[in-house]
Amino acid sequence: MAPVHYPRLTHLALHVRNLDACLLFYRDFCGMTETHRRESGPQTIVWLAEPGREQDFVFVLMNGGEDLHLGERDYRHFGFALPSRAAVDALAEQARRAGCLLWPPRDEPFPVGYYCGVKDPNGNQVEFSFGQPLGPAAH
Structure with missing residues (x-):
């Protein structure tokens, strides 16, 4: 019988109103660091991870939210x-x-x-x- 492979949670994505304030919060309170950033027109997308977990789980923060x-x-x-x-x-x-x-x-x-x-x-x-x-x- 073949092994069953279940999905694995890898990230959580949030639109936020103030991207810079949220980046500082997750750095200062959670110790998360920026691991990726890209711009797509007016959209800024930033990946944050706990040190050592960059390949395991990330928060994705994007501007343009409420x-x-x-x-x-x-x-x-x-x-x-x-x-x-x-x-x-x-x-x-x-x-x-x-x-x-x-x-x-x-x-x-x-x-x-x-x-x-x-x-x-x-x-x-x-x-x-x-x-x-x-x-x-x-x-």
Whole structure:
């Protein structure tokens, strides 16, 4: 019997209103770096990746979008793992100083763990967590 090959998630693409502000956010809060940029008429397309994961998964940011306005109970978000509770606390403090902290660090039962929420310049919610069974700290 031939092996089954399932699709693999490789990227997530977002149109954003302020490309430069979003690039700085994902660099400063998530440690992502620009790995590709191209211009196509008025369209700028930038790939961002975590160091060492450039061939695994990228965020694709494109100008020309509108700000995202999520409802109060809309918890859609991007999730990033951190190596410790102290790292979650430090990132939450960085976000508080920058005026983009959505919810302060909190503990939830397994598998959620310890996490905080931050809003990117386009209105996307980003969760930073420790203790989930995902990411490098889980291994």
